[in-house]
Amino acid sequence: MSAVPTPRRKQRRVASAASRYTEKAIEALIYLCGLSAIAFIVAIFVFIGREGLGFLVTHLVEMLTSTDWSPTQDPPVFGIVALLAGTFWCVGLSLVFSVPVGLGAAVFLSEFAPPRLREGLKVIVELLAAIPSVVWGFVGVMIINPGLQAMGARIGLNGLNGAILLALMTLPLLVSLGEDALRAVPETYRQAAIAMGATRWEMVWRVLLPAARRGLLVAVLLGVGRCVGETMAVLMATGHSINIPKGPFDPVRTITATIAAELGETVRGDAHYQALFALGVLLFLITMAVNFVADFALRGRRTR
């Protein structure tokens, strides 16, 4: 009961002071890691912005009004309407396939699949996400290409081919985010509907999907963001022809494919080079906007 601390106690206090320093150091390190993510984003934007933003501002009207992309002609023409159309055509067409299939699979996994089947299927879906983009390109050229020709397409490398690849590539994202959203719906909703005599399917259709709609929207938007930025597969599979598509079998070219294919041919600092960077800025803005919308939708759900 003495007030004098025993030596042993003193020792322990010293040790805890030392561990507090390591604690601080680790905290600082983690803090730096967090900051570096922001720093990289800013750095990337500054880099492509420095090369392309000026061009984007001065040529914006020309870019957005002309369908003629002839950067090597004299004088060059930098119309990107056809490229934008190609990009959105592929993305939109891919959603037609990926949204029903992806969300359907998410519903199946979260509500209907027995637990063991669910685990197995999730592993396979995640494997799908691990396939490199260029391998999907092979699939497009070697399998979908002849398939579409057999279906009557003049050229098998076209918008539809790219859209199918994009759908396959975004499927894992849609399935796993969609399943998360559905499983986040409280069990009490399911019980309420079942106890009123709803079938499983009525419960899914009338209760679960409305309850999870924000989360599902986020899944779709992140899928769109992924599609817009996808390069290699669409470069290989869409036919690389600058063209406003009139049907699914028309070859197209996307913004990403244009940058990837042409950057090597440009002279550093010339108009063509700057135009490609301007395309990069535009792409960056589009994906950022999509991600912001997704984030917004998600936040709306959290505060509800």
Place this chain on the structure above:
Amino acid sequence: MTPTPAPGGPVHASSATELSLWYGKFRALDKVSFAINAGEIVSLIGPSGCGKSTLIRCMNRMNDSPTTRTEGRLTVANYDVQSPNTDVLALRRDVGMVFQRPNPLPLSIRENVLFGLKLHARSTPRADQERLMTEAFETVGMWDDVKDKLNDDAESLSLDLRQKLCIARLLPLKPKVLLMDEPCSALDPDGIAAVEELMAELRGHYTQIVVTHNMQQARRVSDRCMFMLMGELVEFTDTDDLFLAPQDERTARYIEGRYG
């Protein structure tokens, strides 16, 4: 599929003969037998894990699962509940359930009450739907609270109004039996009073079977009371008798507060 009610209406709203239920190897109900009259309020009391929730969830087949197994016979609203030929969806239409935590569907207030019709009577004319909805809200005494905001999100209501909504949404289907699994345990004293008052008003129109942890509540609301212990139905008699003159030693010790 739907059984036609016996002529003259059911004598018993629900009855059981030697009903046993196993979750896997665990016996949750042990040869329970009883007969509940139409229109009365029956409360189920007993310590946690005594099987009272299991029994009430049996009555509209909410604990169907590959691992549950039952023996004996259970009849609710003229349905042979355990029979594989029973139309479970129709059973759940006629035997409504209210849960512990108010669980309105993530839809509007109006859609919550019309949900049952959407499932079971989709061809109901619009005017009839509106009338049934209004009646349901009036019966539970919340029409004035919601009539100006029927399209609002049901989750925007206060907790006790949400619970009343959960009762109201059962009514358009004209259920015979209302099962209530601790309907007041998430509510504050005012909410509890409101829901108990509502139960008293529904007496006679619906058979109400109420699981409660609160012995005072059982005394206040119920005509007859069941005391359960370890899956066994120990005593089932008039509520006043059960509390004032319990016949079984175990009942006496429970209501004295010796355990539970």
